[in-house]
Amino acid sequence: MYLTMSFHYLRRHHQQLRRVFRRTTSNMTSSETKIITRFAPSPTGFLHIGGARTALFSWAFARKNRGLFMLRIEDTDRERSTDDAIQAILDGLDWLDLTPDAPPVYQHQNIERHREIIDQMLAKGLAYKCTCTKEALDKMREKAKAEGKPIRYDGTCRNKESVPDDLPFTVRFKAPQEGSTVLGDLVQGEVSIENNQLDDLILLRSDGTPTYNLSVVVDDHDMGITHVIRGDDHLTNAVRQSQIFDALSWSRPAYAHIPLIHGADGAKLSKRHGALGVEAYKNMGFLPEAMRNYLARLGWSHGDDELFSTADLINWFDIAAIGKSPARLDMEKMQATNIHHIQHGDEDVLADYVMEKLSLSPENKTKLMTALPMIKKTAKSLDNLVDNLRFLFLTRPVKLNDKALESLTDDKIANVRKVFLALQNLDAWDADGIANFFGKFMEENNLKLGQLGPVMRNILTATGSPLGIFDLLLLLGKEESLARLEDILAN
Ligand code: GLU
Numbered sequence: 001m002y003l004t005m006s007f008h009y010l011r012r013h014h015q016q017l018r019r020v021f022r023r024t025t026s027n028m029t030s031s032e033t034k035i036i037t038r039f040a041p042s043p044t045g046f047l048h049i050g051g052a053r054t055a056l057f058s059w060a061f062a063r064k065n066r067g068l069f070m071l072r073i074e075d076t077d078r079e080r081s082t083d084d085a086i087q088a089i090l091d092g093l094d095w096l097d098l099t100p101d102a103p104p105v106y107q108h109q110n111i112e113r114h115r116e117i118i119d120q121m122l123a124k125g126l127a128y129k130c131t132c133t134k135e136a137l138d139k140m141r142e143k144a145k146a147e148g149k150p151i152r153y154d155g156t157c158r159n160k161e162s163v164p165d166d167l168p169f170t171v172r173f174k175a176p177q178e179g180s181t182v183l184g185d186l187v188q189g190e191v192s193i194e195n196n197q198l199d200d201l202i203l204l205r206s207d208g209t210p211t212y213n214l215s216v217v218v219d220d221h222d223m224g225i226t227h228v229i230r231g232d233d234h235l236t237n238a239v240r241q242s243q244i245f246d247a248l249s250w251s252r253p254a255y256a257h258i259p260l261i262h263g264a265d266g267a268k269l270s271k272r273h274g275a276l277g278v279e280a281y282k283n284m285g286f287l288p289e290a291m292r293n294y295l296a297r298l299g300w301s302h303g304d305d306e307l308f309s310t311a312d313l314i315n316w317f318d319i320a321a322i323g324k325s326p327a328r329l330d331m332e333k334m335q336a337t338n339i340h341h342i343q344h345g346d347e348d349v350l351a352d353y354v355m356e357k358l359s360l361s362p363e364n365k366t367k368l369m370t371a372l373p374m375i376k377k378t379a380k381s382l383d384n385l386v387d388n389l390r391f392l393f394l395t396r397p398v399k400l401n402d403k404a405l406e407s408l409t410d411d412k413i414a415n416v417r418k419v420f421l422a423l424q425n426l427d428a429w430d431a432d433g434i435a436n437f438f439g440k441f442m443e444e445n446n447l448k449l450g451q452l453g454p455v456m457r458n459i460l461t462a463t464g465s466p467l468g469i470f471d472l473l474l475l476l477g478k479e480e481s482l483a484r485l486e487d488i489l490a491n
Pocket of ligand 1: 074
């Protein structure tokens with residue numbers, strides 16, 4: 001609902017929310033802390049399949065625990081962030097029905113708050129100003145390289161009492177130098193890094209913009225995030241972020257770093273493997289329900305269950321069941337999942353899709369709903385479902401293609417005429433009635449269904465159909481069926 005709100009409203013609303021989060025979370029005792037997860041994409045491109053999975057896991061975990069799922073648009077890189085990308089993320093989540101529980105937080109609007117924390121860190125001696133020039137840093141890097149040492153800031157400004165006021169500066173985190181930082185990751189297990197492996201991270205650039213790691217820590221804290229679920233490419237960041245949380249005496253969120261998705265060949269996922277925007281899958285005819293099902297299986301499992309509903313996913317979702325090795329994207333499996341969900345899909349949802357695709361007016365809905373239970377079982381994709389339903393809504397006279405017309409030989413037409421005349425006397429136009437009629441008709445006329453079925457199917461549907469002739473007659477109804485046959489016979 002809020003997706004339609006203006007950005008202006010969102011901005012104002014967001015400040016308010018932040019206060020609510022702080023209040024809500026600080027008033028809670030640990031036993032009643034509500035689980036709050038977030039999806040924090042950078043709006044520099046479309047919502048790709050990996051991002052969608054991260055969002056799904058964060059959403060499912062929140063839903064399962066009756067917690068909250070938040071969206072934070074990490075748009076601090078003003079050059080690379082675009083409105084189109086933001087819209088693609090909102091649309092993608094909307095289509096997948098991964099609805100955040102509050103309006104999105106736009107990270108760049110928190111910049112003053114980020115700076116405020118950096119100032120506090122400076123005042124408390126948790127951070128320091130660094131006036132090292134680019135040249136000095138380049139030299140440092142070259143020296144380390146030449147000596148075969150890891151490239152790290154050497155701490156030149158760390159111990160200075162003060163730095164000159166008139167020089168440009170960055171602010172660096174006074175990172176712990178001894179001991180190690182340990183992270184109990186819910187997926188990766190214990191991750192430990194010796195503190196002497198990490199240098200003093202820049203918190204504020206010389207142009208006055210806070211850096212990613214600082215902004216994420218402040219926002220995760222302010223939003224009361226209890227669980228950070230994201231790709232394992234952020235594992236090192238998590239160690240850095242934990243150090244900042246600790247320095248500020250803020251409690252860290254729990255971390256769950258999920259292995260990135262790979263292609264079917266085991267290589268890191270790229271466009272070549274089908275790593276497209278969520279939008280592309282929508283256009284390919286995937287159902288959101290099927291996407292949720294398939295994406296959930298990319299890295300998470302519940303026994304041997306491959307096909308399940310979103311309700312099952314929420315019931316079953318558990319971080320402990322996320323695997324440590326990268327899942328592989330398998331288009332065939334994804335298609336199979338989609339077919340399952342179409343064939344078992346909610347008819348109202350399918351009907352909406354078909355109505356839109358075929359531009360049907362509302363009075364056609366009843367006819368569509370009658371046909372859907374039978375036709376959805378034959379569908380191989382959403383497009384195929386639409387194609388298989390098209391015949392119901394053709395306007396008479398139905399136009400046959402040349403091939404179908406050529407196949408109408410005289411003896412076939414003669415048979416169709418016979419059956420057309422006989423069908424006029426059939427009153428019991430239902431499944432049994434039609435089957436009985438044909439049983440008798442074939443016998444009396446010494447015909448096989450193969451001699452009559454295909455030609456009638458052509459005439460009735462023009463486009464062909466996976467359905468048998470009895471079903472077609474049933475779905476079209478007596479009047480329409482006879483009229484379509486008569487149109488051909490009259491010519
Ligand atoms: N904005 C980061 C990204 O898109 C994610 C940050 C996070 O989840 O902490 O990769």
